[in-house]
Amino acid sequence: MKKGMIFDLDGVLVFTDHFHYLAWKKLADRLNIEFNESMNNQLRGISRQDSLELILKERSTDYSEAEKRKLAEEKNGYYREFLQQMSPLDVSDEVRNILRWLKGRGYQLAVGSSSKNAPFILQRTQLSGYFDAVADGNHITRSKPDPEVFLKAAEYLGLSPFDCAVVEDARAGIQAAKAGGMTAIAMGDAVGANEADYTLDSLSDLPALITKMEHSFKTS
Numbered sequence: 001m002k003k004g005m006i007f008d009l010d011g012v013l014v015f016t017d018h019f020h021y022l023a024w025k026k027l028a029d030r031l032n033i034e035f036n037e038s039m040n041n042q043l044r045g046i047s048r049q050d051s052l053e054l055i056l057k058e059r060s061t062d063y064s065e066a067e068k069r070k071l072a073e074e075k076n077g078y079y080r081e082f083l084q085q086m087s088p089l090d091v092s093d094e095v096r097n098i099l100r101w102l103k104g105r106g107y108q109l110a111v112g113s114s115s116k117n118a119p120f121i122l123q124r125t126q127l128s129g130y131f132d133a134v135a136d137g138n139h140i141t142r143s144k145p146d147p148e149v150f151l152k153a154a155e156y157l158g159l160s161p162f163d164c165a166v167v168e169d170a171r172a173g174i175q176a177a178k179a180g181g182m183t184a185i186a187m188g189d190a191v192g193a194n195e196a197d198y199t200l201d202s203l204s205d206l207p208a209l210i211t212k213m214e215h216s217f218k219t220s
C-alpha cells in the first residue's frame, strides 16, 4: 500500500522561525507593541494575517482591514529580505538523506505549510525536487489548526489522509493533522507528549521511528 509523509516546512525542514521573529519584531517595534521570541513561538503554523491579529491583540480595532493588510505586507517585506539570503546550504545533508531514504522506501513525500512563501523557500534551498506535492498558504483559505492544508497535500499525492503521516513542530499543526485523520508526529518541544501520536527530538530520529511504525503494522 502506498504511504505518504507530509512535512511542515518552517521549523521542520528549514529554520526560518528566527527570520519570522526578526521581521515581526521590526514591525512590532515600529508600532510600539511588545513582542518576544516566546510570543513568536505561539505563531508557528498560523497564517500571516492571523499572526498579525494575535500580535495586535486589543489594538487590532485601531486599524482598518486595508491597513492590516498593509502591515502584514510590511512584515512580509522584511521577512523576504532574509529569505533572499537562503541557499541550499540552509538544509543539512542529514535532512536531504532522510528525504532520499523515505523515497527509497516507497513513501510519497509532500510539503504541507501555511506559508505563502513556501515555493520561494523550496526554490532557494533546492528542496523542491524531493517532493511529489506541495500544499501551501497559496492553496488554502483556513490555516492550521484547520486540516485543509494537509488534506490538500494528501489529495495532491492521490492518497487517503489515513495513509499519511504529518511531521510538525507546531501545536496548531499537530491539531490539524489529527483533525484530518493523519498520524501526527511532533518534532521538538512545542507539543505535549499526549497530543501527538509520536514525538521526535529532531528529524534525525525519524528513520528509527518509521522503522518502528512499519514493524508495528506488520505485527498488528
Ligand code: G6P
Residues within 6 Å of the ligand: 010, 020, 043, 044, 045, 046, 047, 048, 051, 076, 113, 114, 115, 116, 117, 118, 137
Ligand atoms: C508557517 C510559520 C508561521 C507563518 C506562516 C505563514 O506556518 O510557522 O509562523 O506565519 O507559515 O507564513 P508566510 O510566509 O505566508 O507569511
Ligand code: MG
Residues within 6 Å of the ligand: 008, 009, 010, 011, 012, 044, 045, 168, 169, 170
Ligand atoms: Mg512549523
